[in-house]
Amino acid sequence: MTLRSALDDYKRTRNDARVFPGERRSTTGTFSGLDERLVYVDQDGWHRDYSYPISGLSGVNRSRFGIELLDGTTWLGDLETVEHGYVDDTALVRTVHEAGDYTVTQYDLTLGAVHLTRFELEGELPTDPTLQAFFDLTPERQESRLGKLEYENTLEIHHRRQSNLVTATTGLENVFGQLPEQFDELVTGTETVSFPRAKTGGQKYEDALLNGTVALEIPFDVEQTDSETIATTTVGSLLLDLDGTAREDGLTTVHETASEHDSVAALRAAAETQASITVPDDTPRREVAVDDLRVLSLLAAESGAHIAGPDPDPFYVYTGGYGYTWFRDDSEIARYLLEADQRLGIGLEDWFADSADFYMETQLEDGSWPHRVWAHDGSIAPGWAHARLEAGDDVDYQADQTGSVASFLATYLRLGNPSDPDAIESALERALDGLDSTLEDDGLPIECQNAWENMTGRFVHTAATFLQGYAAIARAPVSDSLRERAREGANAVYDGLDQLWSDQNDVFALRIDPDGDLDARLDSGSFALAEAHREYAAIGSIGERRIDRLVAHFETTLDGLWRETDSIAGLYRFEDDEWRRRVQDDEKVWTVSTAWGANATTQLAALLADRADTRADEFYAEARTLFDEIDTGGSLVMDNGYLPEQLFDDGTPDCATPLGWPHAIRLATVAQLTTAGELAQ
Template identity: 50%
Template sequence: MQLRDALNDYKRHRDHETRFPGECRTTTGRFSGLDGRLVHVDEDGRLRDFSYPLVGLTGVARSRVGVRPAGAADSETAWFDAETGEQRYYGNTALVVTTHETPHGVVAQYDLTLGDVHVTHVDVSEVDGELDVVACVGFAPDGRDTRIGQLRHGDAVEVYHAEEHDYLASATGFETLRGEAFGDFSGLVGDAPDPYPRPVSDDRYEEGQLSGDVVGVLPAREGSATFATLLTDRAECSRADALDAVRAAAEEYADASALERAAETQVGDVSGPHADAVAADLRVLSLLSGPRGLRTAGPDFDPYYVYSGGYGYTWFRDDSEISLFLLESDRRFDLGLSEWHEKSARSYRETQLEDGSWPHRVWPFDGSLAPGWANGRLEAGGDVEYQADQTGSVVSFLAAYLADADVDKADEVRATLERALAGMDDTLADDGRPATCQNAWEDASGRFAHTAATFLEAYSALAAAGIEGVSERALARAEDVYRAVDDLWVPERGIYALREYGPDADAAGELDERCDSAALALAAAHRAYADVGEVDGRRLDRLVSHVETVTEELYRDPEESDVAGLVRYEGDGWRTREQGAEKIWTVSTAWGAHAAASLSALLSDRGDDRAESLAATARELLGHVLPGGSLCLRNGYLPEQVFDEGTPDSATPLGWPHALRLATVALMDEYEMIEAGAAATERRPPRRSPSVGAPDADD
């Protein structure tokens, strides 16, 4: 998203009650891209790349597509409009199909991203008369707004800055072609958004070829027109090869059936309980994955960090928990994800720091250190500014993956885990709990229940892994953490505290007695510990009280809409805009379902009658994030947050809740909780999907 786009959005939404002005929202539309590049197709047909974190190339910053009678003037272009169209995925694939109502009849748009190429096919065969397709595509090579040039190659255009060269080609050529110049300063600072594309002017001179925007008129032959875009690095791809590739893509996929066949090869069959949710989760997690297997947390909707710290990075907490959930689900449903697991394990080995820990966040495209604020382990004297739970989460995955690793890779995994054990031990205090550090939500420091849970699970997984010289030490540490968890018990509330905190990081402090959805991780951690140690009766009683109380206290069912679910923690004021209370989070809601299911499974193994009531809680919370549930959007995505009146907000789709949902379905299927849940869902009053807000007005 470039500055002029952010300013235009700011002008539209500066007084909006739930939208944060200047952001690049993805709560409408759908994404395509299962092998690197990530392209958003909004409901009005506009394309925009969210590819930089995954492939290191910026690509399309803005676009607009429309139709007009053959040979007509610019003023007769009917731009596609979200209010008059419908959008869907083609089956379980990442082929996006959008139908548009136009003054000339219904037009269908097909969009598919294949590697570094994105193809848009527009079918006008059902309209009256002959139409041309108009495509306005704005590139931002190397993330630049300026110092950009264009080269014309007949049926293709090259837009470049320095390293990045982007290409646009048409299967039917271009009837006309022009550059799209910037407006002047008065337009940028004026009250009204600038139009896009701008009206044709005679005073542009060379500006049209010194910008990243191209306006092309594509003749529709035999009822359709197709254009393709390609992103390249000039050091890796020559101009001749790039032109051959983009032209070949436009020609090869110049009909819908060719795109459908290509899309079908990208996915496998999914069956079993909640197959629609499982397929959607796999698609989302694939969309957010780069070629190395590292994932972004979500699409980077706030590139100027006005309201957040950015989302287009790999956090080892999110990524490794996703990896573990995928591994567990693959073992249950035989999803054929062995290559995914191997890529994740290899990337974690390559990004581990010398002290055995992992940094705050890295770039998915190459695993190098990315901007962050929790790199205390890399800074002198800055250990508190470190998120120890991230290292714990990676260890849990790698220890579980070890049993599946190839023989020639197993030794490397063991070596990584041995170094990681030393890194965890270095941040474990003498009392058996992790030392003061940052929390999972990245908004506070202290000694958190969630961090203790990740250490308990990681040490337990290491103890169960059977690594000579490591597992014995890990078991002793797991026992220490298990005993120390009770230091956080709050008897008056029947929960484990959010954290212990105080002015002195090395001394005992006060308990923060608020409910925190992250502390629900204690349920899965104790289930892991039960494989190597004894979870006593008192601890089970406290866990039941903790999970039941936290899910009840954090549950929010606002009267003004049909949405319901768990908030992040008591008193959470982040991104509430004009709302006077905490927002509902899909991560927290899915976490509640997973925690209830995990504890139900632990109790079920012991024949404890309380298992069923917790299974009922898991079914209820899972229902909110399943397709058709109150928090699942009509495009199948789970946004990070939802306002009380139903508007989704923040990163969409967010990978973490999709993986949590997938793992919860697998766990509930294993313990036969699904069938009863389906019956309960049928009795529940139908819920509508949350409002996605009115589509943006045309520029």
């Protein structure tokens, strides 16, 4: 999204009660792109790129498509969309627009760095139609200082190191430069700019040549049958890194890719052979597994690292950005998938190997992991919790991330098939150094930032990740000395957790605040206690008092964070969460919190069942109730299977959509409930 388009969106949406003006939302459409590029396709027919964090390349900022007939141009966004979603298990997106006398069926598929959009018109057409296409292209995320080059069947918009190419199988009949929004249009009045403008370049000759906004006229291939007219064309675009002979090769690639996939059958065949996971037919909740693994594939870079989600807020007006890899989210995605794969046998070994390699490559010298990095190459990304990279001690460090990565690496070493176990053991030894250096003598982690990144203190969630990290290393096939160090750390944290217990509130407190006071607000991050204690139970003894406290804590927290409206039901993050409420008075429901609650209650139930504690049934019931809301058809699930980060009480999805973290939690919960015989059929 460029500044011009963000300001234009601000004008359009600033009075909307549940929209954050100036964002680029992905809450009404579906993504394609399992390889090098991530392309959003809206139900209104337009698409745009969210590719930069995954590939380092940028492309379509805005687009629009329409059908020109005798009576003028009808834009797809003005038609009724009667179908929008994936074709079978693939990342091929099918959208059907109803125009009365004819139907427009649109297929979108991203193959490598090429995105293809095929249009098929069927019905009564009074004359041969023309596709009207508008593109706002932004190589290197530039909106100006761009050049246009026209070839026989291809248009190029280039900056210095990158270009965007556009072609069509039926050729480009006409190319018209477009003048982007001008300053006076953006800053005065309430009127917005509608593209494409009249087919003129502006007042000066160069107005239409030095930017990426273009209008294209594209003919259709037309076939007349006895009953109807069928008109087709396939439009392709390519993100191109300009090095060596790249331009010439790119022109060939985009044209050949479009030509080779100029039919629905060819698009289907390509989509079915893309690099993705084939989910066995007998997998429990197979539809959920397909949706979850597809989302996680979409959000993954070639490195194996995942961005948190498609970034809705590129200018950081309302958030700190989403198009990065957080080691908390990513390592928990890896760990949850490892557990699911162990139970369901999906075949994700390559994923775990890539994750382990990425974590070993990005580990800091002190054994910790940084706040966030770029997914495509692991380099340090802009952030606000890089204290371990800076001089001196600082609370701006998220210690839970190191605990989470250590948990995955240790579990992968124990359960997986790593190619270099010694390298992982070395990484775990350094991780122990990082954990030990940030654990105080009282058994709790140092004052730092929390998982939600909006407070500092000594957090119950951070302590839980330390307990699990230590316990996981103590269970791993590493040297006796490392296991003993890890066991000592786990015992210390287990004992230290008592300092967070609030007798008055019957919960483990969210944190000890910077003033040393107990902040006993309810926090869904505390759900990490269940899995951590289950891990600890494999190396240590859990007393009855701790079990009773865990039971009381979960009963109180689940009841207190539950929200049910006429439209949705689920859990919110923590008490007094004011983030992104807009006009809503109360905290918003989060899919992460709801999925986490379902998983944690399953873990707690299993811990109780292992002790023959009859309270296990209570928590399996809680798990099923929460899982229902994130199961197929649940109130928090979009029609395309996506879990958005948050929802307003009226069911409107908000913020990063889809969010990777809850999709991994959901699949692990399916596996756990299935193993326990508690998954409703």
